[in-house]
Amino acid sequence: MEKSELVELLSAEGLRLLDELPPYDSAADVVRTVGALRAAGHPPTLVAAVLSQSKLRRRARDKFSDFADRMLFTEAGLEQATRLPVAALHAQRFRGAGLGRIADLGCGIGGDALAMAALDLGVTAVERDEVTAAIAAYNLAPWSNAEVVNASVEDHPLDGIDGVWLDPARRHGTTRLKNPADWSPSLDFAFDLARRLPTGIKLGPGIDRDLIPEEAEAQWVSVGGEVVELALWFGAVARPGIRRAATVIAAGGSAELTAAEDSPDVEVGPPGAYVYEPDGAVIRARLIGDLARSIGATMLSEGIAWFSADAAVDTPFASRFRVLESLPYDVRALKRLVAARRIGTLEIKKRGVDVDPAELRKKLSPKGDAAATLILTRVAGRHTALLAERD
Structure with a gap:
């Protein structure tokens, strides 16, 4: 704009x-x-x-619900803005730690600052871009406990600030994820602040895990099945004894799986009556093993994020599928099976198998009034097709 x-x-x-x-x-x-x-x-x-x-x-209603009807946006600002339910979790961290005034450095259109102000935290929202800062000021105008400063994040003083929230932007045109200088402000700047003040840092969920400091609590967050962010927490806003967290937000509320470290996978076993696909946040946090152990499941194959059990266990951390057929991966056999079962609506999922689902769908020519899910993966290292239905 x-x-x-x-x-x-x-x-x-x-x-x-x-x-x-x-x-x-x-x-x-x-x-x-x-x-x-x-x-x-x-x-x-x-x-x-x-x-x-x-x-x-x-x-914006997808991210901000009714709040969107009185807010202003830019294309880029809306794309980068934190969803309001996730921003509320950020704000609760700072309030739960007993902090009074928070600096939101790189506030964008003000989504996180809005959630903090709504929880009665004092907020100083800093934004380098003049237009974006003006939009943030408009969006935060109803809250007297929030102010917006048009300034460089790196140069803004932090006198009187109790905690910091940063949402570093990727530098224009870069594709690398391994160089801390590729963010603005840089990760080195953000991590230096984290050594001095309670700090939360929002990053993309696909960041190189080698960049995560050992002292940080790393929290992957998914909303509606999509992993939307990795939040790193330091100091008073990090929870003691927790270094890995998977937070899942769905229509029915939120749930969380936590651990002190990455969890080892469970052993490999034959497919049971049900297979489970962990939520992306669980996969990113490497807590698949803990989840599988909690429901008595075994992995389908080493290094593949599917596990299986004979029991149908309800969990917010995985989707469950009832296995109808299990067979070696063979297109002609699958086409006969799809036709015999009159499957017209066919969901295709793959992991650990080099298959183009769109091309495979054309070859299978699903027709009929039945629906099913085709899971293409490895079972004990062998390419396998599991015909299943969502349970």
Whole structure:
């Protein structure tokens, strides 16, 4: 977003027009809407700005629920923003540690700072980009305990600050994940702060694990089955004795699996009546073994994140599938099986097998009114196809 566009949007006319627009409808006639707004005397640049914000607000409801209807966004800011339920977990860490004022360094549009302010924490939100800082200031305006500073994260003083939250951005155009300098601010800067103040750092879940300091609590978080972040916690906001955590957030609430270290896998065994696929957060945290032991399961194969048991155990940390058929991986045999069972809706999952699911689907030609899941993996090292149904 350009500065001139933001100025128009933040005008009395711009905010009034934005609030008067009906909820964004992707199926609506945009040309007709633009024409009507122009005919009402609104400048074309303002019309474009408010329609863009209306679209962003609609998208933002997935992350911010009803809060999105009074917030402003940029494309990049919304993409990078923490989901509100996850931001609430961050804020609870700081409040639970008894900290009073938190510096949100690299606050973006203010999602984490909003959650902190809502829990009555004092927040100083620092953002280098002028436009993004102005949007954060608008989003945090209802909270008198929050302030936004347009400044460099590295240069902002931390006098009177009890704890720090950082969301380092990837430097433009980089693809590496192993160089601490690839983030802005750098990981070296973030880890140095963590040695001085209670600190939380948000990183991508796929970060090289060798970069995780030994003293940090590493918490992988998934929402609706998608792993959305790795949070590193230091000092008073890290929990004693916990170095690995998998937090799973779903419609029914949240659950967490924790340990002092990576857990060793359980032994390999034959497929039972059920197979389990661990949540991505459990896989990233390397807590598959602890989860499998808790339900009396064995691994299907070494190094493959599937385990199996004869018991149907409910767990928020894995999806469960009832095995219908088990056979060596052979396309012709699978095509006959899919046809015999009249399977028309076929979910294909693979792990440890070099298969293109889209190409395989064409070869299997599923037709019929039945539904099933095809799991392609290794069992005791052998390529195997498990036909199953979600349980």
